[in-house]
Amino acid sequence: MEAEVYKGYAIWGHAIREHGDILQSERYAGSGTITIGSKFVEASGVLGSFETEEDAQVAGLAWAHAWIDSHG
Template structure:
């Protein structure tokens, strides 16, 4: 999980490992994003559903952060 401050919000990018058989397919990661306000344990503002399937944990987290920043830009 990665987080950052953005325009007064805390935005989060999440990577959820997807099932794999360990032999035939490498791990894949589902991306999601979350927006909170008010510091650690702050109020949940919005959460995405699954944003897509990515080959790396970092790419999934970055997609979640990008979604969260775009949501803030559109709603603030």
């Protein structure tokens, strides 16, 4: 999980390892979460399937940035 503060919101990019065929390379589902203080604001749901944990986390953070920018 990758976290940062953006325009007063705490945002997280999540990477959830997908369980697939043992012969396939690992893949990660990406998602994002936004909070302010200790209050939940919004979560993305699954944004897609990514080849690396880092790519999945970056997608979650990018989603959170865009959500805040469009609702702020």
